[in-house]
Amino acid sequence: MKSVLILGATSDVGKALAHEYAGNGYELYLGGRNTEDISPICNDLKIKHEVSATAYTFDAMKVETHDQLISSLPSFPDVVICVFGYLGDQEKAQENWDVANQIIETNYTGAASILERFAKSMEQNKSGSIVGISSVAGERGRQSNYFYGSAKAGFTAYLSGLRNRLFHSNVNVLTVKPGFIDTKMTEGMDLPKPLTASPQQVAKAIYKAERKGKATIYVLGMWRLIMYIIKSIPEFIFKRLKL
Amino acid sequence: MTKISGWGNYPIIETKEASFDRAKEVINLIKSKDSFIARGNARSYGDSALYSNTISSQRYNRMLAFNEDEGIFTCEAGVLFSEILDVVVPKGWFLPVTPGTKFITVGGAIASDIHGKNHHKEGSFSQHLMQFELACADGTVKTCSREENSDLFEATCGGMGLTGVILTATFKLKAIETAYINQTQTKAKNLDEIIDLFQQHEAVTYSMAWIDCLKGGKQFGRSILITGEHATKDELSQKQAKAPLHLPEKKKLNIPFNFPSFALNEFSIKAFNALYYAKNIRRVSSSVIPYEPFFYPLDAILNWNRMYGKKGFVQYQFVLPLETSKKGLTDILERIRKKGLGSFLAVLKLFGEQEDLISFPMKGFTLALDFPIKKGLFEFLDELDKVVVSYGGRIYLTKDARMDAKVFWETYPHIDKFVDIVKKYNPQGKFTSLQSQRLLIK
Numbered sequence: 001m002k003s004v005l006i007l008g009a010t011s012d013v014g015k016a017l018a019h020e021y022a023g024n025g026y027e028l029y030l031g032g033r034n035t036e037d038i039s040p041i042c043n044d045l046k047i048k049h050e051v052s053a054t055a056y057t058f059d060a061m062k063v064e065t066h067d068q069l070i071s072s073l074p075s076f077p078d079v080v081i082c083v084f085g086y087l088g089d090q091e092k093a094q095e096n097w098d099v100a101n102q103i104i105e106t107n108y109t110g111a112a113s114i115l116e117r118f119a120k121s122m123e124q125n126k127s128g129s130i131v132g133i134s135s136v137a138g139e140r141g142r143q144s145n146y147f148y149g150s151a152k153a154g155f156t157a158y159l160s161g162l163r164n165r166l167f168h169s170n171v172n173v174l175t176v177k178p179g180f181i182d183t184k185m186t187e188g189m190d191l192p193k194p195l196t197a198s199p200q201q202v203a204k205a206i207y208k209a210e211r212k213g214k215a216t217i218y219v220l221g222m223w224r225l226i227m228y229i230i231k232s233i234p235e236f237i238f239k240r241l242k243l
Numbered sequence: 244m245t246k247i248s249g250w251g252n253y254p255i256i257e258t259k260e261a262s263f264d265r266a267k268e269v270i271n272l273i274k275s276k277d278s279f280i281a282r283g284n285a286r287s288y289g290d291s292a293l294y295s296n297t298i299s300s301q302r303y304n305r306m307l308a309f310n311e312d313e314g315i316f317t318c319e320a321g322v323l324f325s326e327i328l329d330v331v332v333p334k335g336w337f338l339p340v341t342p343g344t345k346f347i348t349v350g351g352a353i354a355s356d357i358h359g360k361n362h363h364k365e366g367s368f369s370q371h372l373m374q375f376e377l378a379c380a381d382g383t384v385k386t387c388s389r390e391e392n393s394d395l396f397e398a399t400c401g402g403m404g405l406t407g408v409i410l411t412a413t414f415k416l417k418a419i420e421t422a423y424i425n426q427t428q429t430k431a432k433n434l435d436e437i438i439d440l441f442q443q444h445e446a447v448t449y450s451m452a453w454i455d456c457l458k459g460g461k462q463f464g465r466s467i468l469i470t471g472e473h474a475t476k477d478e479l480s481q482k483q484a485k486a487p488l489h490l491p492e493k494k495k496l497n498i499p500f501n502f503p504s505f506a507l508n509e510f511s512i513k514a515f516n517a518l519y520y521a522k523n524i525r526r527v528s529s530s531v532i533p534y535e536p537f538f539y540p541l542d543a544i545l546n547w548n549r550m551y552g553k554k555g556f557v558q559y560q561f562v563l564p565l566e567t568s569k570k571g572l573t574d575i576l577e578r579i580r581k582k583g584l585g586s587f588l589a590v591l592k593l594f595g596e597q598e599d600l601i602s603f604p605m606k607g608f609t610l611a612l613d614f615p616i617k618k619g620l621f622e623f624l625d626e627l628d629k630v631v632v633s634y635g636g637r638i639y640l641t642k643d644a645r646m647d648a649k650v651f652w653e654t655y656p657h658i659d660k661f662v663d664i665v666k667k668y669n670p671q672g673k674f675t676s677l678q679s680q681r682l683l684i685k
Contacts, residue, residue, distance in 0.1 A: 044307070048329075187261070188261075
């Protein structure tokens with residue numbers, strides 16, 4: 001039976017991904033900071049899909065524990081998905097470096113640290129698949145969230161480099177840039193409906209793209225166009241905008 | 244701020260909606276917010292899950308345990324009946340009680356103490372409920388059953404969310420051999436006949452009737468009684484018997500927008516009823532059908548509530564004691580017919596005994612009617628309320644959006660005890676809805 005490791009399993013997209021892979025017969029390893037919060041998700045998956053699902057402690061910020069996670073898994077996963085992220089508060093981050101640092105370490109350092117370890121083994125095994133959920137926010141820095149954006153930009157670059165390296169070892173790396181998602185993180189925000197995907201939509205798109213061995217996807221096609229426009233605005237204009 | 248309403252699309256209000264997917268988030272919300280009401284999938288019709296602050300259980304929706312040998316099921320409050328059916332039916336189990344839609348949450352089922360076509364034999368949902376966990380106003384989580392914290396258990400079943408936020412629930416399922424129902428439809432010429440038919444069919448597990456509210460004269464109260472039992476394996480056709488616990492896939496219709504309010508009027512409803520009645524040519528006809536069209540005929544049309552237009556509608560469901568049922572039904576149906584305020588869907592059902600703190604059912608006939616919102620409707624419903632009260636009946640809170648507090652206090656016999664328990668556990672009115680304010684439950 002194939003297995004998938006989902007890091008950030010208590011997030012809405014993490015949960016939706018778990019159901020998507022469980023529905024396709026995968027055994028599930030679910031990582032998150034608090035296994036107590038993951039265990040009801042495991043029960044739910046077992047009851048609905050009759051697959052095995054187990055919770056593992058994983059903290060992106062504690063890079064020193066990352067090797068331990070890998071050794072605690074019963075088998076090496078076929079697919080590793082990095083779905084955790086930390087939006088943080090840009091204004092607070094500007095005032096307090098600890099907040100800024102947490103945004104950078106969670107979204108970039110933590111993600112690169114854990115994936116790098118899996119990448120090594122997959123490179124040796126010449127099989128496997130890696131998925132990183134990055135963000136459209138990483139396409140161009142904006143004043144409203146440039147800590148988050150720059151960390152995600154770094155993560156996107158990391159994934160593209162990793163893809164380049166692992167291509168020769170038959171390992172695919174998929175970068176996902178979902179745009180707005182209707183989740184806990186965006187609750188109360190007034191998001192434009194046509195640009196907002198549901199966690200289930202995101203999960204389905206990821207599963208399909210991962211199976212097909214795609215490189216980069218935007219979940220809703222409209223985002224590709226929007227980001228193209230945002231990237232095309234000349235800097236001398238862009239810097240004056242309130243974005 | 245988000246605009247929300249119940250299934251009747253009346254009233255529509257603005258709310259600040261929060262959601263939770265962990266018990267500790269509920270506790271935090273309880274500690275931080277002034278007052279709010281918990282909200283599930285918003286299938287109650289009126290204003291019972293409406294307030295300026297609401298907390299949605301929709302993300303709190305994990306299945307926690309399913310004992311396939313004994314049919315005992317535990318889940319979080321936001322799990323939908325439809326999701327439970329998908330899991331348990333293939334294993335030979337069914338919901339112990341279900342209303343006419345499967346798109347309700349378990350939390351809502353408890354708060355409304357829902358009933359179904361089997362009430363006369365198997366009671367309401369609370370009769371099959373073993374226990375639940377309740378997040379209370381003081382920030383504690385209490386386990387409630389008929390033995391433990393029994394006062395909270397009783398006041399929460401049918402208590403419309405006023406005792407706390409339901410977290411998880413454990414209930415008993417019912418064993419089935421197949422996913423099919425052996426259904427019988429019987430025509431009744433008039434009200435007398437349908438009332439007799441119900442009583443003759445009391446031994447059958449499921450029963451309800453469609454009644455034509457607009458027909459006068461000799462055919463006054465003409466109806467179709469629909470009864471059913473879970474089909475056994477040998478009652479299935481060859482094709483059905485290949486996978487007795489699995490239903491064939493079906494596509495759903497959707498009503499994507501509100502119909503103009505004139506679409507449903509006295510004439511179109513009369514025409515519909517005439518067609519529906521005529522469709523059943525034989526007096527008695529039987530067939531083995533999947534459970535879905537039997538229990539959830541309207542779920543096949545998503546958003547059927549939009550048929551009533553932008554202004555919305557009120558569903559009026561009352562129950563009358565058995566002794567006064569015939570007289571009372573005649574009186575009320577006659578008033579509706581004269582007013583020409585007919586209802587597209589009128590459902591008649593005979594309840595069995597139930598003597599719970601605040602639950603709606605009692606032994607007798609219950610009638611549920613839809614009324615599109617229009618001028619003069621509320622005055623007319625106030626008039627009907629008086630008639631219901633005079634026959635010793637009462638009105639279902641889950642459907643209600645407009646009843647006067649006086650009517651409520653007069654017709655629910657244990658209201659004082661219920662309010663005492665609510666006061667004891669919810670002294671600051673932390674859990675408040677527009678309905679509870681209107682009905683002066685505080």
